[in-house]
Amino acid sequence: MQTEQLFIGGAWRAPVSGETYPTINPATEEESARVAKGDERDVDVAVQAARKAFDSGPWPRMSAGERGRIVWKLADLIIANLDEMARLESICTGKTLFDSGKVEIPFAAEVFRYYAGWATKIHGETLALREGAFTFTLRHPVGVVGAIVPWNFPFLLASWKIAPALAAGNTVVLKPASLTPLTALKFAGLCAEAGLPEGAFNVVTGPGSKAGMALVRHPGVDKIAFTGSTEVGKQIMREAAGALKRVSLELGGKSPNIVFADADTEAAIKGAMTGIFYNKGEVCAAGSRLFVEERIHDEFMAKLTEWVKGLKVGDPMDKARRMGPVVSRQQMETVLAYIEAGKQEGARLVTGGGRAKVGSGKGYFIEPTIFDQVSNRMKIAREEIFGPVLSVITFKDLEEGIAEGNTTTYGLAAAVWTRDVAKALRAARAIRAGTVWVNAYNLYDAALPFGGFKESGFGRELGAAGIELYTEVKTVWVDLS
Ligand code: NAP
Numbered sequence: 341m342q343t344e345q346l347f348i349g350g351a352w353r354a355p356v357s358g359e360t361y362p363t364i365n366p367a368t369e370e371e372s373a374r375v376a377k378g379d380e381r382d383v384d385v386a387v388q389a390a391r392k393a394f395d396s397g398p399w400p401r402m403s404a405g406e407r408g409r410i411v412w413k414l415a416d417l418i419i420a421n422l423d424e425m426a427r428l429e430s431i432c433t434g435k436t437l438f439d440s441g442k443v444e445i446p447f448a449a450e451v452f453r454y455y456a457g458w459a460t461k462i463h464g465e466t467l468a469l470r471e472g473a474f475t476f477t478l479r480h481p482v483g484v485v486g487a488i489v490p491w492n493f494p495f496l497l498a499s500w501k502i503a504p505a506l507a508a509g510n511t512v513v514l515k516p517a518s519l520t521p522l523t524a525l526k527f528a529g530l531c532a533e534a535g536l537p538e539g540a541f542n543v544v545t546g547p548g549s550k551a552g553m554a555l556v557r558h559p560g561v562d563k564i565a566f567t568g569s570t571e572v573g574k575q576i577m578r579e580a581a582g583a584l585k586r587v588s589l590e591l592g593g594k595s596p597n598i599v600f601a602d603a604d605t606e607a608a609i610k611g612a613m614t615g616i617f618y619n620k621g622e623v624c625a626a627g628s629r630l631f632v633e634e635r636i637h638d639e640f641m642a643k644l645t646e647w648v649k650g651l652k653v654g655d656p657m658d659k660a661r662r663m664g665p666v667v668s669r670q671q672m673e674t675v676l677a678y679i680e681a682g683k684q685e686g687a688r689l690v691t692g693g694g695r696a697k698v699g700s701g702k703g704y705f706i707e708p709t710i711f712d713q714v715s716n717r718m719k720i721a722r723e724e725i726f727g728p729v730l731s732v733i734t735f736k737d738l739e740e741g742i743a744e745g746n747t748t749t750y751g752l753a754a755a756v757w758t759r760d761v762a763k764a765l766r767a768a769r770a771i772r773a774g775t776v777w778v779n780a781y782n783l784y785d786a787a788l789p790f791g792g793f794k795e796s797g798f799g800r801e802l803g804a805a806g807i808e809l810y811t812e813v814k815t816v817w818v819d820l821s
Protein backbone atom coordinates (compact mmCIF):
# COMPACT_ATOMS: atom_id res chain seq x y z
CA MET A 341 0.00 0.00 0.00
CA GLN A 342 1.38 3.36 -1.09
CA THR A 343 -0.62 6.18 0.40
CA GLU A 344 1.23 8.83 -1.61
CA GLN A 345 0.47 7.16 -4.93
CA LEU A 346 -2.51 6.33 -7.07
CA PHE A 347 -3.42 2.79 -8.10
CA ILE A 348 -3.86 2.74 -11.88
CA GLY A 349 -3.66 -0.13 -14.35
CA GLY A 350 -2.46 -2.53 -11.67
CA ALA A 351 0.50 -0.34 -10.62
CA TRP A 352 1.26 2.42 -8.12
CA ARG A 353 2.09 5.75 -9.67
CA ALA A 354 2.67 9.28 -8.45
CA PRO A 355 0.04 11.90 -9.31
CA VAL A 356 0.93 14.05 -12.33
CA SER A 357 1.10 17.14 -10.10
CA GLY A 358 3.47 15.39 -7.68
CA GLU A 359 1.40 16.88 -4.85
CA THR A 360 0.21 15.24 -1.65
CA TYR A 361 -2.05 16.32 1.20
CA PRO A 362 -2.36 15.10 4.82
CA THR A 363 -5.17 13.04 6.33
CA ILE A 364 -5.94 13.98 9.93
CA ASN A 365 -6.92 11.66 12.76
CA PRO A 366 -10.07 13.33 14.19
CA ALA A 367 -9.43 11.88 17.66
CA THR A 368 -5.94 13.40 17.99
CA GLU A 369 -5.90 16.14 15.33
CA GLU A 370 -2.56 14.68 14.19
CA GLU A 371 -1.52 13.81 10.66
CA SER A 372 -2.11 10.11 9.94
CA ALA A 373 -0.82 9.84 6.37
CA ARG A 374 0.08 11.77 3.26
CA VAL A 375 -2.03 11.02 0.25
CA ALA A 376 -1.69 11.76 -3.45
CA LYS A 377 -3.63 14.78 -4.67
CA GLY A 378 -4.97 13.44 -7.95
CA ASP A 379 -6.62 15.71 -10.52
CA GLU A 380 -8.13 15.64 -14.04
CA ARG A 381 -4.90 14.36 -15.56
CA ASP A 382 -4.73 11.36 -13.24
CA VAL A 383 -8.39 10.60 -13.74
CA ASP A 384 -7.78 10.59 -17.49
CA VAL A 385 -4.98 8.01 -17.13
CA ALA A 386 -7.10 5.89 -14.78
CA VAL A 387 -10.14 5.96 -17.05
CA GLN A 388 -7.96 4.97 -20.01
CA ALA A 389 -6.64 2.01 -18.00
CA ALA A 390 -10.15 0.97 -16.99
CA ARG A 391 -11.35 1.47 -20.59
CA LYS A 392 -8.59 -0.75 -21.95
CA ALA A 393 -9.30 -3.39 -19.30
CA PHE A 394 -12.95 -3.35 -20.30
CA ASP A 395 -12.63 -3.06 -24.07
CA SER A 396 -9.87 -5.57 -24.62
CA GLY A 397 -8.76 -7.01 -21.26
CA PRO A 398 -9.56 -10.40 -19.75
CA TRP A 399 -11.97 -9.28 -17.02
CA PRO A 400 -15.28 -9.12 -18.95
CA ARG A 401 -14.17 -12.04 -21.15
CA MET A 402 -13.26 -14.69 -18.60
CA SER A 403 -15.90 -17.18 -17.50
CA ALA A 404 -18.39 -15.93 -14.95
CA GLY A 405 -17.27 -18.69 -12.59
CA GLU A 406 -13.68 -17.52 -12.72
CA ARG A 407 -14.76 -13.92 -12.08
CA GLY A 408 -16.85 -15.05 -9.13
CA ARG A 409 -13.88 -16.87 -7.62
CA ILE A 410 -11.73 -13.74 -7.84
CA VAL A 411 -14.43 -11.57 -6.23
CA TRP A 412 -14.70 -14.20 -3.47
CA LYS A 413 -10.92 -14.15 -3.04
CA LEU A 414 -11.11 -10.38 -2.53
CA ALA A 415 -13.44 -11.06 0.41
CA ASP A 416 -10.96 -13.57 1.83
CA LEU A 417 -8.16 -11.01 1.59
CA ILE A 418 -10.26 -8.27 3.23
CA ILE A 419 -10.85 -10.63 6.17
CA ALA A 420 -7.17 -11.67 6.25
CA ASN A 421 -6.35 -7.95 6.58
CA LEU A 422 -9.27 -7.12 8.86
CA ASP A 423 -7.28 -5.62 11.73
CA GLU A 424 -5.31 -3.31 9.48
CA MET A 425 -8.37 -2.31 7.45
CA ALA A 426 -10.28 -1.55 10.66
CA ARG A 427 -7.44 0.51 12.07
CA LEU A 428 -7.13 2.55 8.88
CA GLU A 429 -10.87 3.16 8.82
CA SER A 430 -10.91 4.27 12.46
CA ILE A 431 -7.93 6.65 12.25
CA CYS A 432 -9.56 8.49 9.34
CA THR A 433 -13.23 8.49 10.37
CA GLY A 434 -13.00 8.56 14.18
CA LYS A 435 -15.42 5.63 14.40
CA THR A 436 -14.67 3.13 17.14
CA LEU A 437 -12.39 0.23 16.39
CA PHE A 438 -15.29 -1.97 17.41
CA ASP A 439 -17.49 -0.47 14.67
CA SER A 440 -14.76 -0.76 12.04
CA GLY A 441 -13.57 -4.22 13.00
CA LYS A 442 -16.82 -5.90 13.98
CA VAL A 443 -19.32 -4.13 11.75
CA GLU A 444 -18.10 -2.14 8.77
CA ILE A 445 -15.20 -4.14 7.33
CA PRO A 446 -16.81 -7.58 7.91
CA PHE A 447 -20.01 -6.35 6.23
CA ALA A 448 -17.96 -5.10 3.26
CA ALA A 449 -16.35 -8.55 2.96
CA GLU A 450 -19.82 -10.08 3.09
CA VAL A 451 -20.91 -7.84 0.20
CA PHE A 452 -18.02 -9.22 -1.90
CA ARG A 453 -19.06 -12.79 -1.02
CA TYR A 454 -22.70 -12.09 -1.85
CA TYR A 455 -21.86 -10.66 -5.28
CA ALA A 456 -19.24 -13.37 -5.96
CA GLY A 457 -22.23 -15.74 -6.00
CA TRP A 458 -24.08 -13.45 -8.41
CA ALA A 459 -21.36 -13.62 -11.09
CA THR A 460 -22.69 -17.00 -12.32
CA LYS A 461 -26.35 -16.08 -11.86
CA ILE A 462 -26.65 -13.02 -14.09
CA HIS A 463 -28.79 -14.01 -17.05
CA GLY A 464 -31.20 -12.82 -19.68
CA GLU A 465 -34.57 -14.32 -20.55
CA THR A 466 -35.97 -16.37 -23.41
CA LEU A 467 -39.32 -15.01 -24.56
CA ALA A 468 -41.15 -17.34 -26.94
CA LEU A 469 -43.42 -14.73 -28.46
CA ARG A 470 -44.24 -16.04 -31.91
CA GLU A 471 -43.52 -18.79 -34.41
CA GLY A 472 -40.86 -17.77 -36.88
CA ALA A 473 -38.73 -15.88 -34.38
CA PHE A 474 -36.43 -16.71 -31.52
CA THR A 475 -36.30 -13.79 -29.12
CA PHE A 476 -34.25 -13.45 -25.98
CA THR A 477 -32.43 -10.94 -23.83
CA LEU A 478 -28.80 -10.72 -22.71
CA ARG A 479 -27.47 -8.84 -19.71
CA HIS A 480 -24.14 -7.09 -20.39
CA PRO A 481 -21.85 -5.13 -18.08
CA VAL A 482 -22.33 -1.35 -18.43
CA GLY A 483 -18.60 -0.73 -19.00
CA VAL A 484 -16.36 1.62 -17.03
CA VAL A 485 -17.87 2.58 -13.67
CA GLY A 486 -16.83 5.74 -11.82
CA ALA A 487 -17.53 5.24 -8.11
CA ILE A 488 -17.50 8.27 -5.80
CA VAL A 489 -17.96 7.63 -2.09
CA PRO A 490 -18.22 9.68 1.13
CA TRP A 491 -16.33 9.52 4.42
CA ASN A 492 -18.92 8.05 6.80
CA PHE A 493 -18.60 4.37 5.77
CA PRO A 494 -15.69 4.71 3.35
CA PHE A 495 -14.94 1.11 2.56
CA LEU A 496 -18.44 -0.28 3.07
CA LEU A 497 -20.04 2.16 0.64
CA ALA A 498 -17.23 1.49 -1.84
CA SER A 499 -17.92 -2.26 -1.55
CA TRP A 500 -21.61 -1.72 -2.38
CA LYS A 501 -20.40 -0.42 -5.76
CA ILE A 502 -17.17 -2.30 -6.48
CA ALA A 503 -18.47 -5.81 -5.69
CA PRO A 504 -21.55 -5.86 -7.97
CA ALA A 505 -19.73 -3.87 -10.66
CA LEU A 506 -16.83 -6.34 -10.78
CA ALA A 507 -19.06 -9.43 -10.47
CA ALA A 508 -21.00 -8.27 -13.54
CA GLY A 509 -17.78 -7.78 -15.55
CA ASN A 510 -17.37 -3.99 -15.37
CA THR A 511 -14.15 -2.17 -14.62
CA VAL A 512 -13.99 0.51 -11.92
CA VAL A 513 -12.31 3.79 -11.07
CA LEU A 514 -12.90 4.67 -7.40
CA LYS A 515 -12.63 8.22 -6.01
CA PRO A 516 -12.69 7.94 -2.21
CA ALA A 517 -13.55 10.90 0.02
CA SER A 518 -10.53 13.13 0.65
CA LEU A 519 -10.78 12.64 4.41
CA THR A 520 -10.87 8.83 4.29
CA PRO A 521 -8.89 7.30 1.41
CA LEU A 522 -6.74 4.76 3.29
CA THR A 523 -8.92 1.62 3.17
CA ALA A 524 -9.47 2.06 -0.57
CA LEU A 525 -5.70 2.17 -1.07
CA LYS A 526 -5.17 -0.84 1.20
CA PHE A 527 -7.79 -2.75 -0.82
CA ALA A 528 -6.08 -1.78 -4.09
CA GLY A 529 -2.94 -3.43 -2.78
CA LEU A 530 -4.84 -6.72 -2.41
CA CYS A 531 -6.20 -6.86 -5.95
CA ALA A 532 -3.21 -8.47 -7.66
CA GLU A 533 -3.04 -11.19 -5.01
CA ALA A 534 -6.70 -12.00 -5.66
CA GLY A 535 -5.94 -12.40 -9.37
CA LEU A 536 -7.80 -9.30 -10.52
CA PRO A 537 -6.43 -8.31 -13.95
CA GLU A 538 -4.68 -4.95 -14.20
CA GLY A 539 -6.96 -2.00 -14.89
CA ALA A 540 -10.10 -3.77 -13.62
CA PHE A 541 -9.92 -1.71 -10.42
CA ASN A 542 -8.26 1.70 -10.04
CA VAL A 543 -8.13 4.30 -7.27
CA VAL A 544 -7.62 8.03 -7.76
CA THR A 545 -7.46 10.01 -4.52
CA GLY A 546 -7.92 13.78 -4.59
CA PRO A 547 -10.48 16.54 -4.20
CA GLY A 548 -14.06 15.93 -5.33
CA SER A 549 -14.20 19.24 -7.16
CA LYS A 550 -11.27 18.12 -9.36
CA ALA A 551 -10.80 14.33 -9.39
CA GLY A 552 -14.49 13.62 -8.68
CA MET A 553 -15.83 16.07 -11.24
CA ALA A 554 -13.31 14.86 -13.85
CA LEU A 555 -14.66 11.33 -13.43
CA VAL A 556 -18.22 12.56 -13.88
CA ARG A 557 -17.29 14.48 -17.04
CA HIS A 558 -14.93 11.96 -18.62
CA PRO A 559 -16.32 10.58 -21.90
CA GLY A 560 -14.67 7.20 -21.22
CA VAL A 561 -16.86 6.57 -18.16
CA ASP A 562 -20.19 4.81 -18.79
CA LYS A 563 -21.72 5.04 -15.35
CA ILE A 564 -21.35 7.06 -12.16
CA ALA A 565 -22.28 5.49 -8.84
CA PHE A 566 -22.35 8.17 -6.15
CA THR A 567 -23.04 8.28 -2.42
CA GLY A 568 -22.85 11.61 -0.63
CA SER A 569 -24.67 14.88 -0.19
CA THR A 570 -27.84 15.77 -2.08
CA GLU A 571 -26.22 18.98 -3.27
CA VAL A 572 -23.31 17.22 -4.98
CA GLY A 573 -25.68 14.49 -6.22
CA LYS A 574 -27.71 17.11 -8.09
CA GLN A 575 -24.55 18.61 -9.57
CA ILE A 576 -23.40 15.17 -10.72
CA MET A 577 -26.73 14.52 -12.41
CA ARG A 578 -26.50 17.79 -14.32
CA GLU A 579 -22.92 17.14 -15.42
CA ALA A 580 -23.58 13.52 -16.38
CA ALA A 581 -26.46 14.60 -18.59
CA GLY A 582 -24.01 15.72 -21.28
CA ALA A 583 -23.19 12.20 -22.40
CA LEU A 584 -26.32 10.69 -20.77
CA LYS A 585 -24.15 8.67 -18.46
CA ARG A 586 -25.93 6.15 -16.28
CA VAL A 587 -26.18 7.57 -12.77
CA SER A 588 -27.18 6.08 -9.45
CA LEU A 589 -27.35 8.34 -6.42
CA GLU A 590 -27.56 7.47 -2.75
CA LEU A 591 -27.94 10.82 -1.00
CA GLY A 592 -28.90 12.25 2.33
CA GLY A 593 -31.85 11.67 4.60
CA LYS A 594 -33.84 13.03 7.52
CA SER A 595 -35.38 9.74 8.45
CA PRO A 596 -38.39 9.50 10.77
CA ASN A 597 -38.23 7.04 13.64
CA ILE A 598 -41.84 6.72 14.84
CA VAL A 599 -42.64 5.33 18.29
CA PHE A 600 -46.28 4.47 19.03
CA ALA A 601 -47.64 4.29 22.55
CA ASP A 602 -48.07 0.51 22.36
CA ALA A 603 -44.40 -0.13 21.54
CA ASP A 604 -41.94 -2.08 23.65
CA THR A 605 -40.50 1.07 25.20
CA GLU A 606 -37.06 -0.28 26.11
CA ALA A 607 -36.52 -1.67 22.63
CA ALA A 608 -37.68 1.62 21.11
CA ILE A 609 -35.28 3.63 23.29
CA LYS A 610 -32.38 1.41 22.25
CA GLY A 611 -33.52 1.79 18.66
CA ALA A 612 -33.73 5.57 18.97
CA MET A 613 -30.16 5.65 20.31
CA THR A 614 -28.79 3.35 17.62
CA GLY A 615 -30.76 5.35 15.11
CA ILE A 616 -29.04 8.65 15.83
CA PHE A 617 -25.85 7.97 17.79
CA TYR A 618 -24.48 4.96 15.90
CA ASN A 619 -21.36 6.16 14.04
CA LYS A 620 -21.84 9.60 15.71
CA GLY A 621 -24.94 10.20 13.63
CA GLU A 622 -22.82 10.19 10.47
CA VAL A 623 -25.20 7.74 8.84
CA CYS A 624 -27.25 8.60 5.77
CA ALA A 625 -30.19 6.62 7.16
CA ALA A 626 -29.86 8.09 10.68
CA GLY A 627 -33.13 8.31 12.60
CA SER A 628 -32.59 12.02 13.13
CA ARG A 629 -36.28 12.86 13.63
CA LEU A 630 -37.76 10.89 16.52
CA PHE A 631 -41.58 10.96 16.61
CA VAL A 632 -43.00 10.01 19.98
CA GLU A 633 -46.73 9.50 20.54
CA GLU A 634 -48.01 12.19 22.90
CA ARG A 635 -49.33 9.77 25.54
CA ILE A 636 -45.92 8.26 26.32
CA HIS A 637 -43.78 11.32 25.63
CA ASP A 638 -42.75 12.28 29.18
CA GLU A 639 -41.93 8.80 30.40
CA PHE A 640 -40.14 7.94 27.15
CA MET A 641 -38.04 11.10 27.15
CA ALA A 642 -37.03 10.69 30.80
CA LYS A 643 -35.61 7.25 30.18
CA LEU A 644 -34.06 8.11 26.81
CA THR A 645 -32.29 11.12 28.31
CA GLU A 646 -30.95 9.08 31.22
CA TRP A 647 -29.53 6.44 28.88
CA VAL A 648 -28.03 8.99 26.50
CA LYS A 649 -26.26 10.71 29.40
CA GLY A 650 -24.55 7.35 30.03
CA LEU A 651 -23.18 7.09 26.47
CA LYS A 652 -19.38 6.95 26.65
CA VAL A 653 -17.77 9.36 24.21
CA GLY A 654 -14.01 9.12 23.78
CA ASP A 655 -10.95 7.56 22.17
CA PRO A 656 -12.28 5.36 19.34
CA MET A 657 -9.40 2.91 19.93
CA ASP A 658 -10.61 2.31 23.52
CA LYS A 659 -12.92 -0.71 23.64
CA ALA A 660 -15.06 0.82 26.41
CA ARG A 661 -16.07 3.78 24.24
CA ARG A 662 -19.20 3.72 22.13
CA MET A 663 -18.83 7.03 20.32
CA GLY A 664 -15.75 8.64 18.80
CA PRO A 665 -15.21 12.15 17.38
CA VAL A 666 -16.98 13.45 14.29
CA VAL A 667 -14.93 13.16 11.14
CA SER A 668 -13.33 16.61 10.82
CA ARG A 669 -13.06 20.08 12.29
CA GLN A 670 -15.30 21.37 9.53
CA GLN A 671 -17.97 18.74 10.27
CA MET A 672 -17.72 19.58 14.00
CA GLU A 673 -18.31 23.24 13.24
CA THR A 674 -21.25 22.41 10.98
CA VAL A 675 -22.85 20.27 13.69
CA LEU A 676 -22.26 22.92 16.39
CA ALA A 677 -23.86 25.52 14.13
CA TYR A 678 -26.95 23.32 13.80
CA ILE A 679 -27.09 22.99 17.59
CA GLU A 680 -27.01 26.81 17.81
CA ALA A 681 -29.79 27.01 15.22
CA GLY A 682 -31.89 24.59 17.28
CA LYS A 683 -31.53 26.82 20.33
CA GLN A 684 -32.33 29.95 18.30
CA GLU A 685 -35.47 28.40 16.84
CA GLY A 686 -36.81 27.59 20.29
CA ALA A 687 -36.35 23.83 20.48
CA ARG A 688 -35.71 22.61 24.04
CA LEU A 689 -32.17 21.35 24.59
CA VAL A 690 -32.54 18.27 26.79
CA THR A 691 -28.96 17.00 26.93
CA GLY A 692 -25.61 17.63 25.27
CA GLY A 693 -25.33 20.71 23.11
CA GLY A 694 -21.60 21.25 22.77
CA ARG A 695 -18.14 19.79 22.42
CA ALA A 696 -17.37 16.83 24.67
CA LYS A 697 -14.22 17.15 26.74
CA VAL A 698 -12.07 14.09 26.24
CA GLY A 699 -8.54 13.53 27.59
CA SER A 700 -6.13 16.28 26.53
CA GLY A 701 -8.90 18.33 24.97
CA LYS A 702 -7.84 17.46 21.43
CA GLY A 703 -10.23 15.85 18.99
CA TYR A 704 -13.54 16.70 17.35
CA PHE A 705 -15.78 15.19 20.03
CA ILE A 706 -19.39 16.31 20.31
CA GLU A 707 -21.79 15.44 23.12
CA PRO A 708 -24.76 13.28 22.18
CA THR A 709 -27.44 15.93 21.87
CA ILE A 710 -31.23 15.81 22.12
CA PHE A 711 -33.67 18.58 21.27
CA ASP A 712 -37.28 18.19 22.39
CA GLN A 713 -40.34 20.21 21.27
CA VAL A 714 -39.07 20.35 17.72
CA SER A 715 -41.37 20.95 14.76
CA ASN A 716 -40.88 19.91 11.16
CA ARG A 717 -40.60 23.58 10.24
CA MET A 718 -37.34 24.03 12.14
CA LYS A 719 -34.03 23.86 10.35
CA ILE A 720 -32.81 21.06 12.65
CA ALA A 721 -35.77 18.94 11.49
CA ARG A 722 -35.49 19.80 7.81
CA GLU A 723 -31.77 19.64 7.08
CA GLU A 724 -29.44 16.71 7.36
CA ILE A 725 -27.08 17.48 10.26
CA PHE A 726 -24.99 14.33 9.92
CA GLY A 727 -23.95 14.37 13.54
CA PRO A 728 -25.11 13.17 16.98
CA VAL A 729 -28.12 15.49 17.21
CA LEU A 730 -31.65 14.15 17.70
CA SER A 731 -34.82 16.16 17.09
CA VAL A 732 -37.89 14.94 18.98
CA ILE A 733 -41.39 15.69 17.67
CA THR A 734 -44.66 14.54 19.25
CA PHE A 735 -47.75 13.24 17.42
CA LYS A 736 -51.33 12.17 18.30
CA ASP A 737 -52.19 9.13 16.21
CA LEU A 738 -51.22 6.90 13.28
CA GLU A 739 -52.38 9.33 10.59
CA GLU A 740 -50.57 12.28 12.10
CA GLY A 741 -47.42 10.25 12.79
CA ILE A 742 -47.20 9.13 9.17
CA ALA A 743 -48.11 12.52 7.72
CA GLU A 744 -45.49 14.28 9.85
CA GLY A 745 -42.93 11.54 9.20
CA ASN A 746 -43.44 12.03 5.47
CA THR A 747 -43.04 15.80 5.79
CA THR A 748 -39.51 15.92 4.41
CA THR A 749 -37.84 16.33 1.05
CA TYR A 750 -35.92 13.12 1.76
CA GLY A 751 -37.02 9.47 1.73
CA LEU A 752 -34.14 7.19 2.57
CA ALA A 753 -35.33 5.23 5.59
CA ALA A 754 -37.84 5.14 8.45
CA ALA A 755 -38.81 3.00 11.41
CA VAL A 756 -42.00 2.31 13.32
CA TRP A 757 -42.26 0.84 16.79
CA THR A 758 -45.53 -0.87 17.76
CA ARG A 759 -46.85 -4.23 18.95
CA ASP A 760 -49.83 -3.92 16.59
CA VAL A 761 -49.08 -5.79 13.35
CA ALA A 762 -51.81 -4.03 11.37
CA LYS A 763 -50.56 -0.61 12.44
CA ALA A 764 -46.98 -1.56 11.55
CA LEU A 765 -47.95 -2.77 8.09
CA ARG A 766 -50.18 0.23 7.38
CA ALA A 767 -47.33 2.52 8.33
CA ALA A 768 -44.81 0.51 6.30
CA ARG A 769 -46.96 0.99 3.19
CA ALA A 770 -47.68 4.66 3.79
CA ILE A 771 -44.16 5.86 4.51
CA ARG A 772 -42.35 7.20 1.45
CA ALA A 773 -38.87 5.81 2.03
CA GLY A 774 -36.60 3.15 0.55
CA THR A 775 -36.31 1.15 3.77
CA VAL A 776 -38.82 0.83 6.62
CA TRP A 777 -37.78 -0.99 9.76
CA VAL A 778 -40.42 -2.35 12.13
CA ASN A 779 -39.28 -2.59 15.75
CA ALA A 780 -35.65 -2.19 14.64
CA TYR A 781 -33.24 0.44 13.34
CA ASN A 782 -30.13 0.45 11.16
CA LEU A 783 -30.28 -3.16 10.01
CA TYR A 784 -28.78 -4.02 6.62
CA ASP A 785 -28.13 -7.15 4.61
CA ALA A 786 -26.15 -7.64 1.41
CA ALA A 787 -29.24 -9.28 -0.13
CA LEU A 788 -31.66 -6.44 0.67
CA PRO A 789 -31.90 -3.42 -1.65
CA PHE A 790 -31.07 -0.03 -0.17
CA GLY A 791 -31.69 3.43 -1.61
CA GLY A 792 -33.94 6.44 -1.57
CA PHE A 793 -37.26 7.95 -2.55
CA LYS A 794 -37.49 11.67 -3.36
CA GLU A 795 -34.30 13.73 -2.82
CA SER A 796 -32.54 10.80 -1.20
CA GLY A 797 -31.65 9.70 -4.71
CA PHE A 798 -32.51 6.80 -6.99
CA GLY A 799 -31.31 3.36 -7.87
CA ARG A 800 -31.07 0.58 -5.30
CA GLU A 801 -27.76 -0.83 -4.15
CA LEU A 802 -27.33 -4.34 -2.70
CA GLY A 803 -29.43 -7.38 -3.54
CA ALA A 804 -30.51 -8.25 -7.06
CA ALA A 805 -31.26 -4.56 -7.58
CA GLY A 806 -27.52 -3.88 -7.25
CA ILE A 807 -26.83 -6.07 -10.28
CA GLU A 808 -29.35 -4.09 -12.33
CA LEU A 809 -27.32 -0.92 -11.74
CA TYR A 810 -24.26 -2.47 -13.36
CA THR A 811 -25.82 -4.26 -16.33
CA GLU A 812 -27.52 -3.26 -19.59
CA VAL A 813 -30.30 -5.37 -21.13
CA LYS A 814 -30.07 -6.25 -24.79
CA THR A 815 -32.87 -7.78 -26.86
CA VAL A 816 -31.89 -10.24 -29.58
CA TRP A 817 -34.42 -11.10 -32.29
CA VAL A 818 -33.55 -14.02 -34.57
CA ASP A 819 -35.79 -14.38 -37.59
CA LEU A 820 -36.48 -18.05 -38.31
CA SER A 821 -38.54 -17.72 -41.52
P1 NAP B 1 -19.98 15.33 -0.53
O1 NAP B 1 -19.38 16.65 -0.77
O2 NAP B 1 -21.22 14.97 -1.24
O3 NAP B 1 -18.83 14.24 -0.83
C1 NAP B 1 -19.06 12.90 -1.21
C2 NAP B 1 -18.01 12.47 -2.23
O4 NAP B 1 -18.17 13.25 -3.42
C3 NAP B 1 -16.58 12.69 -1.78
O5 NAP B 1 -15.75 11.70 -2.34
C4 NAP B 1 -16.27 14.04 -2.38
O6 NAP B 1 -14.90 14.30 -2.53
C5 NAP B 1 -16.95 13.93 -3.71
N1 NAP B 1 -17.28 15.22 -4.33
C6 NAP B 1 -17.43 16.43 -3.73
N2 NAP B 1 -17.75 17.38 -4.62
C7 NAP B 1 -17.79 16.77 -5.82
C8 NAP B 1 -18.05 17.21 -7.14
N3 NAP B 1 -18.35 18.48 -7.40
N4 NAP B 1 -18.01 16.30 -8.14
C9 NAP B 1 -17.73 15.01 -7.90
N5 NAP B 1 -17.47 14.53 -6.67
C10 NAP B 1 -17.50 15.39 -5.64
O7 NAP B 1 -20.22 15.13 0.99
P2 NAP B 1 -19.36 15.82 2.15
O8 NAP B 1 -18.98 17.22 1.78
O9 NAP B 1 -18.29 14.90 2.49
O10 NAP B 1 -20.43 15.89 3.28
C11 NAP B 1 -21.36 16.94 3.29
C12 NAP B 1 -22.70 16.46 3.74
O11 NAP B 1 -23.17 15.43 2.88
C13 NAP B 1 -22.73 15.82 5.11
O12 NAP B 1 -22.74 16.73 6.13
C14 NAP B 1 -23.99 15.02 5.00
O13 NAP B 1 -25.11 15.82 5.21
C15 NAP B 1 -23.97 14.55 3.59
N6 NAP B 1 -23.44 13.19 3.45
C16 NAP B 1 -24.29 12.17 3.16
C17 NAP B 1 -23.81 10.89 3.04
C18 NAP B 1 -24.68 9.74 2.71
O14 NAP B 1 -24.28 8.61 2.96
N7 NAP B 1 -25.82 9.94 2.14
C19 NAP B 1 -22.46 10.63 3.25
C20 NAP B 1 -21.61 11.69 3.54
C21 NAP B 1 -22.13 12.95 3.62
P3 NAP B 1 -14.15 15.13 -1.35
O15 NAP B 1 -14.14 14.25 -0.18
O16 NAP B 1 -12.81 15.34 -1.92
O17 NAP B 1 -14.92 16.39 -1.15
Ligand code: MG
Pocket residue numbers: 569572
Ligand atom coordinates in the same frame (compact mmCIF):
# COMPACT_ATOMS: atom_id res chain seq x y z
MG1 MG C 1 -18.50 18.31 0.17
